[in-house]
Amino acid sequence: MIPMERYRSTAENQWCPGCPNFGIQTALKRALGELDLEPHQICLVSGIGQAAKTPHYIAANVFNGLHGRSIPAAIGIHMANPELKTIVTSGDGCIYGEGGNHLLHAFRRNPDITVIVHDNQIYALTKGQGSPTTRRGEKTRFQFDGVKTDPAQMLATAIVHNCTFVARGFTGDIDGLAKILKRAVAHRGLSLVDVIQPCITWGNHPVEWYSERAVPIPEDHDPADRDRAISLALEVPDRFPIGVLYEQEPRETFGETYRQIYGAQALFMIPPIERSTIAGKLEKLCIGAKI
């Protein structure tokens, strides 16, 4: 157990006072501490947005890259050093919108990383446009007469693609969220945690509206039950069933074949190919007179 203070960052926080991002930050620190992960054993990866600033506010290694591209960057980082715990923490616009295609293919690849989506159903940093998870009909600072599209159902999509750990958390229950994140980070293979959070500046609903709809997943739900997991995922946006929707035995993860040869060491630790090997390959390209 590592105390939370160990993850205290020196960076100046830029979130709105009272933002539920603080809750996610707390839950993540708690989960990392309970998993005994030292800051240098962790790499936090994000794109752009208020949520994407999270890595700066937790003492760990950080790759804060481009909007929407946190997942491919995280895959590269994980492949280059599987001994790190690589965790993506970014918003719904970044991961479901700009980077949706990467998430889809991440399900197929199954890299051993965790993806935490701060899902506030709004583009906050750009001041209030609809996001891929905004409910149909909700008015925004861009969709003035209401959103005309249905929200993306990314958790159901994850389950369909056999992402082996799919959960939903809620910033109104930090203890519950910390438990989910702990399981997600410990899981081998891609784990996806969608965290429902109100946006206290641009959101259309008060915290109570969310609390009424954030209901625990029924106790009798078996996370291996794929059909029921999909049904629960699809209750969004009327209700937000909170908990682990879907969990399967780990399956083959990204890069495993390569790692069977080279082990789990970081790629920078593997000595380069010998000059003589290259010379041998060049020799094979040589053709000449038969003497």
Next chain:
Amino acid sequence: MNDLSIFIVGAAGEGIQTIGDVVARTLLQGGISVFTSKEYESRIRGGNNSYRIRASGPNAPRHDADVILALNSVAVAHYENTASSNCLVLGELSPGGEGIAIPFQALAKEQFGSPLYANSIAAGALGAVVGLSQDNLGDVIRERFAKLSDAVLQRNIGAIRMGYEKASENLDASQAISLETSDRAYTFASVHEIIPLAATAAGCRFMAAYPMSPSTGIMTAFAKDPELGVFVEQAEDEIAAINMSLGASAAGARAMTATSGGGFALMTEAVSLAGMTETPLVIVLAQRPGPATGLPTRTAQEDLTFAIRGGHGEFPRAVLAPSNPQDAFHVTLRAFALADRYQMPVIVLTDQFLADAHFSVPDFEIPEYAVPAGLADPADFKTYHRYAITEDGVSPRLTFGQSEHLVVIDSDEHTEEGHITEDLETLRPAMVEKLLEKARRLKREMTMPDAYRTEGAEIVLISWGSTRGAVREAVDLLRNRDRKVGSLHFTDVWPLPQLTLPDHVVYWTVEGNATGQFAQLLQAEWGTPIIGKIERYDGMPIDAASIVAELTGDESEASA
């Protein structure tokens, strides 16, 4: 005789590649140098395509053929205008067509029971025309088709013999070709075959890429040869490809990606990310004609400006353009070394011509090299800041999990520690100055252009990248006609080295684009007056004859 140009022409799927390979290898086994290039349509079957062999000549393309081997009669008509004055045409001719008619398909079915043997008959016929021995052809066939059953192999040998005899019967003594054999050996390779080997030598361990002609061969080379030990991933798109490669590089792996113009367009945001985060990355940009989809299987040098400028904001980068396999080995090693030294993106600019053309390189040399130093030693730091301000602008690089030092990498403008900042008074100017200092130092490292026969030259041809062979050949041809011509060939195209060009010489540029991109660059950077521009933009590589024709045609006017 010297300098024989053979075009094997036909539809995609008819076997021009196989026949070309067999004949090229047989020539090489006779100690005869060959330069081969391919020209093909963007389709899987059909169309008009050619495999071109230049034997006992320079490693440069020729636009005309001394021998045309046709696999169908439509191809004969399509390539008619490439015939040199004494060109011999053989193969599947239309009735009454001039040349040696040999119905490969019909003979194969009739004599061997399958059209599959048509290629061996054709290879035999071509072998006879260019003076190869039947035995040597047979040896190459045995080597190439070692996996076939003995019966099938024997039928192929028989088919070679039949083609050889059919052609010999119809050949006049006056048409006989004899190339001088030697005891030499050559490394027979394309630039895109060499790049993966050199990248591996430089310590590359990671590549993510999306297939796009003409770059695909590079990612495939790593997939095909696990001994190289490079983890290679087919990404869902070019954006993912470069971001994966950057992630791997940030985590300490030496990494690269490869693409063509359209894919590079998708990558440019991340090229800028590499600049801002100071993450080393080598990007091979294999050019083809654009805009948009353009001509996917043809060649061009249209993306020079794009390679130099692509990406928002201001940051250092290098753009290197190799011209042949030997050069590609050096350039690739240098690309990784520069990327590592200056923690920035380096673009290796090739094209379809370099991807497909095979050169005969005598005495291929692996240069002396040291694998780039890479990461710093964590023990050297009490506290570590990824973007520490230093005299040379380069911050010592540690990576995630290398030690207990935390590494913070950020695409926002950042503090020395790597955290977001909006300190406009001190940090922002300091970080911009840091990048500029790297750019200044990089410029001092760029190599001078290669000068060829410039002594006493009145006209100097300026070229870059893939055109070196053609330009040198053009210089030789013009010198033979007592024209005082030389050439300056650039491999380092960005930043340009610090150089003052003498002003008593007339400069012409030679490049594979329509707007003179390199000419514009020289004018902007050095104010070099460019008197003439030779530009080719039809999708075919520049050849010496076309340079000579343009230069001599306009020479009097240009120097007036």
